Amino acid sequence: MDAAVTAAVAPPTVQVRVDHHSAVHLAAASARTVAQRCGMPGALPDQAAVIASELASNLHKHAKDGTLYVQPLPLGAGLEILTADRGPGIPEIERCLSDGYTTSGTLGAGLGAVSRIATVLTIRSRAGGGDDAGTLVCARLTPPGGREAAQQGIGALCLPVEGEEECGDACAVVDTGESRTAAVVDGLGHGKDAAHAARTALRTFHDDPRRPLPDLLTAMNRALRNTRGAAVGLLRLQDGQADYCGIGNVRVVTVSGRQVDGRMGGQPGIVGWSMPVPQIRRLPLPSGATAVLHSDGVDTRWTHAPPPHLLRLPPPLLSAALVHGHRRIRDDATVLTAKQPPRPR
Structure with a gap:
């Protein structure tokens, strides 16, 4: 792969349900391990652990139905730690980002430390305790000089069936010049054999991600002949449009800040x-719109009448919100969200 191509494969996301105080320690340990596997230098693994510990502690103390996710960045060096919950929300986010600020009534303690350590911190919250209350957080941590990677308009989560380690889903995203190409693969069934099929498809994808999308699918079809097979969705974003080429139950949806603009299956x-x-x-991709590619482990009904605040979320938080709120736990689930890549300087 030449220097003009930047590529990454998103491995299965580490998920920590924060339903007990012991989950805070597990979150910190998980973040440190992922950072080490990413080759993060110096004190960065310990800093990742601090971020995860602070976010998980907030979930334990103040939220309900809170989950923390840890994974390498979808594109570029570094890692991200995301959290999602269902309330009570943060009424004064800016105040909570100040070091030393604490409150017993709302989520927020520790966010000052997270803001100071993270390369980029993104938060959206709806307070009030109603059905749509809750908070989404994405803290991205990169090596020195990695701020551009942390600001990429891409989100991706890939989760196995509850209770399993092998994930039959996989995803990848590649930037080649002014185009961005994404793949979501859903190996038939779940477990080891499905994971093998998904990995085989992504190896083919990375052999030459510049190829026309039908050629990529044809090459995957040959590579998967001795596997159980897969559903595959390929998406290329360029020139204000989204080109989709898919086989099976991988869906693409485009959303703007006000509505679902388009949807289709394979x-x-x-x-x-x-x-x-x-x-x-x-599909058209107006300026500022987001393309969503997801496996059938995410209920398609999320597109029927989505609340406006969901459609306005930046890609990392949109992925987290869809997985947290619309995942089918008896199936592998993957969501990849992306905006059109910035023009090369």
Whole structure:
């Protein structure tokens, strides 16, 4: 792969449900381990652990149905720690970002330390205790000079079936010049064999991600002949449009700040077994819009009447909100969200 191509494969996300105080220690340990696996230098693994500990502690003390997610950045060096919960929300975010500020009535203690350590911190919260109350946080931590990677308009979470370690879903995103190409793969079933099919498909994807999308799917079809097969969705963002080429139950949705602009599923078939001739279909991608690519482990009904605040979320928080609120726990679940890449300088 030449220097003009920047690529990353998103491994399964580490998930920590914060339903007991012991989860705070588990969150910190998980973040440190992921940072070490990412090759984060110096004190960065310990800083990742501090961020995770502070965020998990807030969830334990003040929130309900809180979950923390840890993973490498979808694109570029570094890692991200995300949290999602269902209340009570933060009424004064800016005040909570001050070091030393604490409160027993609202979520927020420790956010000052997180803001100071993280390369980029993104928070959205709805206070009030109603059904739509809750907080979403994304803290990205990168090596020195990695701020551009931390600001990428991409989000991705990939989770196995509850109770399993092997994930039959996988995803990847690649930037090549002015285009951004994303893949979500859902190996048939779940567990080890499904994970093998998904990894095989992504290896083919990374062989030459510049290829036309139908050619990429055709190459995946050949590579998966000796596996159980997979559903695959490929998405290329460029020139204000989203080109989609998919087989099976991987869906693409485009959203703006006010509405769902477009949605479609893949052609019937299985990559590796009974794949039809793949076709490109096109969706408009207005300036500022976000494209969402997800497996059927996320309930498609989220698009029927989504609240406006969901559609306004930046990509990392949108991925977290969809997984946290619309995941089918008996299936692997993957969401990849992306905006059009910035123009090269």
